[in-house]
Amino acid sequence: MVREKETTLYIGPQHPGITGNMMVKLKVQGDTVVSAATHVGYLHRAFEKLIERRNWIQAFTLLCRFCVPEPDPMELTYARAVEELDNREVPERAKYIRVIVMELARMQSFMLWYAGQSGSAGLYLTPQWSVGDRNYILDLFEDLTGGRIYHMYIWPGGVRRDLPEGWTDKTLRTMDYIEKRLDEYNKILFDNTIFQKRAQGVGIVPKDKAIEWGVVGPVLRGTGIKSDVRIDEPYEVYDKIDFDVPTQEGGDIWARALVRKEEVRQSIRIIRQAIADMPGGAYYNKVSNPMKWTVPAGQAWAKTESVRGEIGFHVTSDGGNKPYRVHVKGAAYTHGVTVLEKILPGQNIADVSFILNSLGVCPPEIER
Amino acid sequence: MSFIDLKGMLQPLGAVKQLFKKPHTIQYPYETNKASDNYRGLHFNDLDQCIGCGNCSTICQNDAIDMISLDNIDGKKGDSGLRPRIDNGRCCWCALCVDVCPTGSLNLTKDYIFVTDNPNDFLLTPGLDNPDAKDRLSYTCDMNTSLSLYDRVPMRELDGKERVKSFAEVVLGYSEEEARAEADRCISCGLCTEACPENMHIPEYINAIARGNDDDALRIIYDNNPLPEMCGKVCTRVCEDVCALQVRGEAVAIRWLKRYATETAPTVEMIKEIVDPKIEEPNGFSVGIVGAGPAGLTAAYYLALKGYDVTIYEAQAHAGGMIMYGIPKYRFPLESIDKQIQYMESIGVKIKYNTKVGKDITFDEIYTNNDAVFVGIGLQNPWNIGIKNEDSPGVISAIEYLKIINSDETYDVGKKVAVIGGGNVAIDGARVSARFGADVTILYRRRVEDMPADWEEIEGAEHEGINIVPQAIPTRIIKDEKTGKVIGIEYLKAKMVAEDGGRPRPVAIEGSETIYECDTVIGAIGQQADFDWLPENYKEDLIIERGKIQVNDLRQTGVTKIFAGGDSVKYGNSDAISAIADGFNAVKGIDKLLLK
Numbered sequence: 033m034v035r036e037k038e039t040t041l042y043i044g045p046q047h048p049g050i051t052g053n054m055m056v057k058l059k060v061q062g063d064t065v066v067s068a069a070t071h072v073g074y075l076h077r078a079f080e081k082l083i084e085r086r087n088w089i090q091a092f093t094l095l096c097r098f099c100v101p102e103p104d105p106m107e108l109t110y111a112r113a114v115e116e117l118d119n120r121e122v123p124e125r126a127k128y129i130r131v132i133v134m135e136l137a138r139m140q141s142f143m144l145w146y147a148g149q150s151g152s153a154g155l156y157l158t159p160q161w162s163v164g165d166r167n168y169i170l171d172l173f174e175d176l177t178g179g180r181i182y183h184m185y186i187w188p189g190g191v192r193r194d195l196p197e198g199w200t201d202k203t204l205r206t207m208d209y210i211e212k213r214l215d216e217y218n219k220i221l222f223d224n225t226i227f228q229k230r231a232q233g234v235g236i237v238p239k240d241k242a243i244e245w246g247v248v249g250p251v252l253r254g255t256g257i258k259s260d261v262r263i264d265e266p267y268e269v270y271d272k273i274d275f276d277v278p279t280q281e282g283g284d285i286w287a288r289a290l291v292r293k294e295e296v297r298q299s300i301r302i303i304r305q306a307i308a309d310m311p312g313g314a315y316y317n318k319v320s321n322p323m324k325w326t327v328p329a330g331q332a333w334a335k336t337e338s339v340r341g342e343i344g345f346h347v348t349s350d351g352g353n354k355p356y357r358v359h360v361k362g363a364a365y366t367h368g369v370t371v372l373e374k375i376l377p378g379q380n381i382a383d384v385s386f387i388l389n390s391l392g393v394c395p396p397e398i399e400r
Numbered sequence: 401m402s403f404i405d406l407k408g409m410l411q412p413l414g415a416v417k418q419l420f421k422k423p424h425t426i427q428y429p430y431e432t433n434k435a436s437d438n439y440r441g442l443h444f445n446d447l448d449q450c451i452g453c454g455n456c457s458t459i460c461q462n463d464a465i466d467m468i469s470l471d472n473i474d475g476k477k478g479d480s481g482l483r484p485r486i487d488n489g490r491c492c493w494c495a496l497c498v499d500v501c502p503t504g505s506l507n508l509t510k511d512y513i514f515v516t517d518n519p520n521d522f523l524l525t526p527g528l529d530n531p532d533a534k535d536r537l538s539y540t541c542d543m544n545t546s547l548s549l550y551d552r553v554p555m556r557e558l559d560g561k562e563r564v565k566s567f568a569e570v571v572l573g574y575s576e577e578e579a580r581a582e583a584d585r586c587i588s589c590g591l592c593t594e595a596c597p598e599n600m601h602i603p604e605y606i607n608a609i610a611r612g613n614d615d616d617a618l619r620i621i622y623d624n625n626p627l628p629e630m631c632g633k634v635c636t637r638v639c640e641d642v643c644a645l646q647v648r649g650e651a652v653a654i655r656w657l658k659r660y661a662t663e664t665a666p667t668v669e670m671i672k673e674i675v676d677p678k679i680e681e682p683n684g685f686s687v688g689i690v691g692a693g694p695a696g697l698t699a700a701y702y703l704a705l706k707g708y709d710v711t712i713y714e715a716q717a718h719a720g721g722m723i724m725y726g727i728p729k730y731r732f733p734l735e736s737i738d739k740q741i742q743y744m745e746s747i748g749v750k751i752k753y754n755t756k757v758g759k760d761i762t763f764d765e766i767y768t769n770n771d772a773v774f775v776g777i778g779l780q781n782p783w784n785i786g787i788k789n790e791d792s793p794g795v796i797s798a799i800e801y802l803k804i805i806n807s808d809e810t811y812d813v814g815k816k817v818a819v820i821g822g823g824n825v826a827i828d829g830a831r832v833s834a835r836f837g838a839d840v841t842i843l844y845r846r847r848v849e850d851m852p853a854d855w856e857e858i859e860g861a862e863h864e865g866i867n868i869v870p871q872a873i874p875t876r877i878i879k880d881e882k883t884g885k886v887i888g889i890e891y892l893k894a895k896m897v898a899e900d901g902g903r904p905r906p907v908a909i910e911g912s913e914t915i916y917e918c919d920t921v922i923g924a925i926g927q928q929a930d931f932d933w934l935p936e937n938y939k940e941d942l943i944i945e946r947g948k949i950q951v952n953d954l955r956q957t958g959v960t961k962i963f964a965g966g967d968s969v970k971y972g973n974s975d976a977i978s979a980i981a982d983g984f985n986a987v988k989g990i991d992k993l994l995l996k
Contacts, residue, residue, distance in 0.1 A: 086461050089459075089496065089547070090459065090461040090496065091461075093461055093492060093494035093496060094461070157412070157415055161418075164423075164424035164425070165424070167424060171436070174435070174436045174438070174439060175436040175437070175438060176438070177438065178436070178438040178439050178440035178495065178508070178538070178539045179440050179493065182492070182493075182494075184494045184495070192499070192545075193438070193545060196436075196437065196438060216415075219411050219412060219414055219415070220411075220412040220414075220415050221412075223407075223408055223411050223412075224408055224409075224411070224412045225405045225408030225409050226409075228405075228408065318547070318549070320549075320584055321547070321548070321549055321584050321585055321586070321587065322459070322496075322500065322547045323455075323458065323459070323500070323587055323588060324583075324584050324586070324588075324607070324610050324611075326611070
């Protein structure tokens with residue numbers, strides 16, 4: 033066999049099959065990746081630094097920008113960390129609303145993942161469907177929060193507005209619709225031989241390395257390890273809600289896709305329960321003037337399960353009216369840098385974007 | 401080559417049937433998207449409702465909001481005259497500006513799309529540039545969803561029945577926790593500072609209290625008010641009338657917060673230690689001050705700090721002027737006055753008591769021996785009610801009555817008292833009479849809502865069982881033919897008539913004569929200054945018009961060396977805080993005159 037010449041290729045930085053700018057520098061021989069290196073720095077906006085210059089409420093409007101496809105977990109995680117520092121009680125109703133918002137966020141993010149995953153496999157019908165259906169969820173967000181993508185809805189102390197009239201009914205109707213559509217998605221994607229052939233055995237994250245590499249979320253569950261913050265360390269009212277955490281063996285793209293596919297059904301289950309069980313009462317614990325609000329000095333670490341896995345906020349307060357430091361740890365950092373560089377060698381060039389998509393990488397989260 | 405699953409290849413083709421379904425997308429222009437009732441689109445501002453507090457601009461984390469002045473909007477008390485202008489190139493539609501708008505004037509609309517070929521159009525002055533957007537409001541903020549805290553921390557008071565038994569202070573003051581909570585409500589817009597005659601640094605000291613720095617608060621207060629204890633208890637607080645929060649809710653209790661700050665330093669030594677006044681080296685100039693009221697005391701304090709040799713000449717045995725003799729002790733106790741005066745004296749202010757100018761010392765002597773003179777004599781002489789039998793025994797002016805009571809002397813008001821007037825002095829006269837067990841009725845020409853008295857005073861009077869008869873015009877006092885003593889007062893009922901859209905005026909209803917039987921009639925319809933002590937040659941040069949000395953903005957009179965302030969000059973309202981402002985400004989004037 034003739035040894036082919038090694039060539040350097042650049043995937044990105046313009047949206048390399050994912051949301052946000054990032055570049056993967058590949059060394060290839062023929063069609064095969066020899067080594068990969070992730071390069072970031074194309075959309076660094078110094079979010080963490082900017083937060084230090086804003087007061088506790090102002091800061092919350094920046095958080096959604098950490099990850100466009102799923103801004104809500106950022107808001108929730110920050111809110112929970114600040115609530116812990118400030119000893120703020122959150123009304124029970126707000127906790128239920130937060131759970132619904134989190135699951136809707138998971139669903140709309142799934143729709144976007146679905147579009148990207150199938151699109152990067154060359155299947156272009158599914159993106160048309162899923163992005164269209166995602167808009168029905170965005171409609172719900174618009175009714176609830178006033179914004180479609182950036183909601184700026186969950187803030188320390190509760191949520192910003194109560195549920196509008198008729199919103200729960202509309203949500204339940206949308207859930208019924210999406211549930212039906214999921215069967216149709218199965219037909220065009222999961223039962224599709226092309227997709228199966230592309231996904232099976234590709235981009236394997238080995239089970240024995242997953243924990244060591246810091247893999248989280250659906251990628252970790254795709255290796256057969258059952259790990260979910262909602263179950264392991266329940267927050268808000270997840271401990272009162274009955275749902276399953278799906279796992280798959282194999283650690284390849286196919287396993288991750290099956291995990292995600294099942295997760296959306298669980299989200300629908302959670303939303304239905306939360307709507308049924310939701311109590312009345314206050315939705316926001318208003319105790320302080322946002323202009324003067326100071327948070328007692330200390331440090332807090334809060335984590336939640338986003339659609340890409342565990343994200344955590346380390347918030348430090350010096351007792352002032354602004355955060356002293358906010359450090360964000362999302363799934364993208366490990367998945368987009370460590371894991372990607374380790375699993376790409378030996379793969380086909382055509383699979384690079386495909387693998388990137390399955391890992392759930394969100395570049396703004398790497399460059400906070 | 402692995403086996404190809406035929407079903408898996410063909411099944412996706414079933415999607416063809418979707419062709420016959422209604423698409424997700426909107427068939428523009430046949431269909432348009434309808435924004436939700438909560439949508440966060442472009443801004444709209446109700447320009448009349450907006451007071452230009454600038455809270456939106458402060459909260460905007462993108463610096464997208466500038467406060468600008470508009471041609472057709474002028475600033476006035478309680479309105480900065482500025483309005484927000486949004487840079488839509490910077491706005492992120494987080495709508496925090498809406499959630500913190502205390503008046504609720506700023507809202508977002510359903511406007512989805514904004515197209516322009518002019519980059520300057522990105523600067524939107526909401527309300528001015530898009531008046532029609534008013535009909536498309538979506539994201540709005542009511543008092544429940546607002547981030548502003550509209551409810552005032554209630555002040556603890558003695559019970560109405562309890563307090564008429566003595567002259568114990570009615571208001572009990574905020575606890576530390578209550579003060580912090582109340583201070584926290586302030587949005588630091590500064591409209592209060594503009595409205596305050598003395599321009600006190602209100603947001604700054606409230607911030608200090610909110611942060612728990614009571615010492616800082618006291619220092620900030622003493623920066624331009626040497627009588628904060630008095631202001632903290634009896635100020636007319638125009639600041640609270642213009643508070644941004646009072647448009648929809650309750651104003652921040654600025655007065656009670658100042659009171660709280662002063663209560664953290666209960667002794668003269670503590671005030672001195674905390675405020676740590678810097679007294680400059682003597683500069684060789686001396687200033688004589690006539691009258692130890694709020695104006696004179698303020699001038700004296702800041703002059704003394706600047707190294708002047710200051711002497712106040714006071715006719716009475718106590719300093720304080722009207723706050724000593726005109727304000728009842730349940731509002732402002734003697735200890736509080738004494739503490740403030742002692743603090744003044746401790747920094748070098750000299751007060752000569754029982755020294756009436758024109759009798760115990762001539763004005764010429766003061767004028768010649770000092771480099772400058774400040775006149776703060778107040779309004780001592782009450783106006784007559786102007787009705788029949790006013791000179792009968794049993795008729796007294798509120799000012800005289802309060803002076804007698806505050807001097808620890810006695811005056812028997814009998815069982816039933818009628819008070820004429822609707823200002824703070826009238827209420828004071830009524831509430832003092834109630835403390836001597838009298839059944840008190842206030843007769844006022846206009847409606848209760850027209851009464852110039854502080855609403856809390858009116859409320860206090862009502863709680864103490866005082867009866868207020870509005871729209872009552874006194875016509876004559878009825879006296880006993882034999883003894884000549886007052887036995888009642890006759891008044892006409894009035895209806896309110898607004899002429900040419902002006903302020904409604906009371907017009908007597910003919911034949912509605914009503915008699916109220918009483919033992920005492922207390923008149924409180926205003927006071928005037930007494931200039932008898934002033935030599936004639938000065939009177940002419942001072943320029944006294946309508947009973948008030950004319951001064952410039954540095955409170956300088958027609959005579960270069962003479963400055964004047966307080967109720968007897970034309971500046972400001974007739975209240976203590978205006979007097980303090982006069983004293984404070986006169987110091988600048990004297991500085992300018994003598995130090996150049």
